[in-house]
Amino acid sequence: MGGICGVCGRLRGPHDCACATAERPREGGDGPCDGARARAQGCARTKNQGGPEARARSRTGQARAGEPAPPKVAASAPALDLRTLEQRLKDTSAIGVLTKLSLKNQVDDLVGKFKTYHAGARPPTLTELRPSFDLLLMKVLSLLQDKDAALAREINASRDAIWGVLTDKQKLAEFS
């Protein structure tokens, strides 16, 4: 199972994590990932959820250049995580009912803007949508961090996965 690049949000194969650090950009890749985030999201998951071969490669830090990542597994994994997070957000007692509804309204508004973007309309551009996304995530985190810190941490760790879904037309259609 792959992780998510901290910068571009692109799905990576399990073997990519080993070399995807800020200090040492991945060869043949599209730039360096944030080292801490890559370890927190991609590599940590790979160790826990990958097969024996993937785990072995993660431990040794060796990557097989040119080997394609299993696309079906990599594509479905983040969506599952996000579904779980969505359900946990619905279930948490840290946020009141009205606040949840208000947040849902704002999430729906933002998703609507992304759908407008995917329909080809400009504005909005992704550069314009990113601050709205960051602000909304900050609102969610500030509401959760005191009373449900674990969920706040997991949502924060999934920041790039969520962005990855929003910016991918097909994934967004599957998710919403």
Place this chain on the structure above:
Amino acid sequence: MKRLALAACLAAAVAFAADDPKQKEDLAAVIALQGKPCGEVVSYTVQGANDFVATCKDGNKYRVHVKDGRVVVEKQ
């Protein structure tokens, strides 16, 4: 006298002051989410189902209600 008592009961049923700390926090969070100044909700009255008037510490008053599935915050 009976009419007066009945009127008082009806008025109390339409809008009554409540003091649930969780509800106050919920209202304060909703007002903040809409980017409106409040700080802390010190009191609120219930106007109906999902319909409140919240009084903030800074003196602002907001009607918070749900309309067509959306939470609406209106300054009073």
